Amino acid sequence: MKCSKDGEFTKGELSPFGNIQLSPSAGVLNYGQGVYEGTKAYRKDNGKLLLFRPDQNAIRMQIGAERMLMPSPSVDQFVDAVKQIASANKRWVPPPGKGSLYIRPLLMGSGPVLGLAPAPEYTFIVYASPVGNYFKEGIAALNLFVEEEYVRAAPGGAGGVKSITNYAPVLKALSRAKSRGFSDILYLDAVKKKYLEEASSCNVFVVKGRTISTPATNGTILEGITRKSVMEIASDQGYKVVEKAVHVDEVIDADEVFCTGTAVGVAPVGTITYKDKRVEYETGDESVCQKLRSVLVGIKTGTIEDTKGWVSCIN
Ligand code: PMP
Numbered sequence: 001m002k003c004s005k006d007g008e009f010t011k012g013e014l015s016p017f018g019n020i021q022l023s024p025s026a027g028v029l030n031y032g033q034g035v036y037e038g039t040k041a042y043r044k045d046n047g048k049l050l051l052f053r054p055d056q057n058a059i060r061m062q063i064g065a066e067r068m069l070m071p072s073p074s075v076d077q078f079v080d081a082v083k084q085i086a087s088a089n090k091r092w093v094p095p096p097g098k099g100s101l102y103i104r105p106l107l108m109g110s111g112p113v114l115g116l117a118p119a120p121e122y123t124f125i126v127y128a129s130p131v132g133n134y135f136k137e138g139i140a141a142l143n144l145f146v147e148e149e150y151v152r153a154a155p156g157g158a159g160g161v162k163s164i165t166n167y168a169p170v171l172k173a174l175s176r177a178k179s180r181g182f183s184d185i186l187y188l189d190a191v192k193k194k195y196l197e198e199a200s201s202c203n204v205f206v207v208k209g210r211t212i213s214t215p216a217t218n219g220t221i222l223e224g225i226t227r228k229s230v231m232e233i234a235s236d237q238g239y240k241v242v243e244k245a246v247h248v249d250e251v252i253d254a255d256e257v258f259c260t261g262t263a264v265g266v267a268p269v270g271t272i273t274y275k276d277k278r279v280e281y282e283t284g285d286e287s288v289c290q291k292l293r294s295v296l297v298g299i300k301t302g303t304i305e306d307t308k309g310w311v312s313c314i315n
Contacts, residue, residue: 001073001077001081001123001124001125002110002121002122002123002124003071003121003122003124004111004120004121004122007071009071009073009074009077009122009124012077012081012084012124014084014085014088017127020123020125022110023110023111023112025112025113025114026108026109026110026111026112026113026119027108027109027110027111027112027113027118027119028108028109028110028119028164030113031109031113031116032163032164032165033068033069033070033108033109033118033119034068034106034107034108034109034163034164034165035061035064035065035067035068035070035106035107035161035162035163035164036061036104036105036106036107036162036164037057037058037060037061037104037105037106037162038057038102038103038104038262038263039051039052039053039054039057039082039102039103039105039225039262040052040100040101040102040103040131040262040300041086041093041100041101041103041128041314042093042096042100042300042301042302043093043094043095043096043100044096044301044302044313045096045302048302048313048314048315049086049087049090049093049101049313049314050300050301050302050311050312050313050314051082051083051086051311051312051314052225052229052299052300052310052311053225053229053310053311054078054079054082054083054312055075055079056225056228057078057082057105057225058073058074058075058078058079059075060161060162060223060225061073061078061105061107061162062075063161064107064158064161064162064163065107067158067160067161067163068109068158068161068163069118070107070109070118070119070122071122072107072124073107073124077124078105078124079312081105081124081126082103082105082126083312083314084126085103085126085127085128086101086103086128086314087314089101089128089130090314092128092129092130093130094130094132096301097133097301098132098133099130099131099132099133100130100131101128101129101130101131102128102129102130102131103126103127103128104126104127104128104129105124105125105126106124106125106126106127107122107123107124108122108123108125108164109121109122110122110123134263134264134265134267135267139267139268139290139293140270141267141268141269141270141271141281141283142183142184142259142264142267142268142269142270143181143182143183143269143270143271143272143273144182144183144184144185144186144199144257144269144271144272144273145177145180145182145184145185145186145272145273146185146186146188146248146251146272146273146274146275147173147177147185147186147187147188148188148193148275149173150169150170150172150173150187151187151188151189151190151193151197152166152169152170152187152197152198152200152220153166153187153190153197153220153221154190154191154220155190155191155218155219155220156219157219157220159197159219159220159221159222160217160218160219160220160221160222160223161222162222166222167201170185170200173185174200182273184199184200184201184202184259185199185200186198186199186204186251186272187199187200188248189220189245190220194247194248195215195245195246195247195248196215196246196247196248196250196251197215197220197221198215198221198222199259199261201261201263202224202226202259202260202261202263202264202267203215203221203222203224203226203227203259203260203261204257204258204259204260204269205227205230205257205258205259205260205289206246206250206251206254206256206257207254207255207256207257207258207288207289208250208253208254208255209255210238210239210240211239211240211241211242212231212234212239212240212241212242212288213241213242213243213244213246213250214227214231214241214242214243214246215243215244215245215246216243216244216245217243224260224261224262225262226260226261226262226265226266226296227260227261229296229310230260230266230292230296231243232308233292233295233296234288234292237291237292237295239288248274251272251274252272252274252277252279254281255281255282256268256269256281256282256283256287256288256289257269257272257281258288258289258292258293265293265296265297265300266289266292266293266296266297267289267293268281268283268287268289268290269281269283270283299311
């Protein structure tokens with residue numbers, strides 16, 4: 001779909017996956033004017049496809065577009081496009097339990113612009129690819145490294161939205177951590193470097209007794225759709241769920257730590273390395289993380305009844 005600066009998005013069309021043409025001076029290429037989303041379609045035993053809260057992705061894209069001074073598709077336009085892509089790629093969706101169809105909606109300033117200014121034209125694209133399960137065998141615990149040199153986002157920046165500009169800056173820190181054997185990084189706040197933010201592409205939760213804490217979204221943390229859903233499931237199960245500034249010492253002292261995101265689902269953290277300390281956490285079948293994970297996965301894949309109206313079914 002395309003639209004000019006203040007206009008409506010035109011009706012989109014389905015086309016085979018392939019390259020797109022952009023002006024070398026497209027706003028997205030030169031100034032990073034772009035936001036994206038990520039969601040997954042799962043195949044149910046009866047062959048139907050399930051999407052998890054696509055309206056939430058649409059709303060988050062609208063908030064991101066506003067931050068990056070872009071027009072955005074309506075919630076209906078967004079959800080229709082995602083459903084059309086899922087449906088058109090139905091044959092590529094792996095069987096139940098074997099993976100999902102990852103769907104990537106992308107909104108960008110595609111028109112040419114030389115000086116620093118919003119692009120004169122915007123393009124909204126949705127593409128998809130089958131993906132396997134995040135954990136190939138069973139569920140492996142993540143080993144995280146607390147990053148003290150690089151930050152992911154600073155107050156007043158675009159860390160709270162899914163801007164494409166947030167991701168290239170984490171590549172260096174992430175690849176360094178991976179080369180040292182860590183699964184991902186835990187970022188600290190940019191000002192005091194004492195409060196937990198999130199990992200490179202997932203949110204983080206800390207469990208102590210029956211209390212589950214997660215960093216409050218204050219403009220530097222992406223408000224994950226999985227995060228929001230897990231908070232609701234945890235409250236339903238009687239846990240005390242708290243959004244607040246989480247000090248790194250609380251992480252070290254926690255019973256459990258887990259991460260949430262479209263890619264990882266709800267993933268246990270086995271170890272965290274902070275300065276010269278390596279702390280181990282509870283990750284077994286009885287852990288809070290595993291209990292929340294089984295409910296979320298069940299709702300997403302249709303094996304647990306969706307009493308919340310979170311799942312959309314595509315025939
Ligand atoms: N934080 C960041 C930086 C992310 O890129 C993602 C992935 N979208 C998340 C958190 C988790 O968000 P969600 O649960 O909506 O996938």
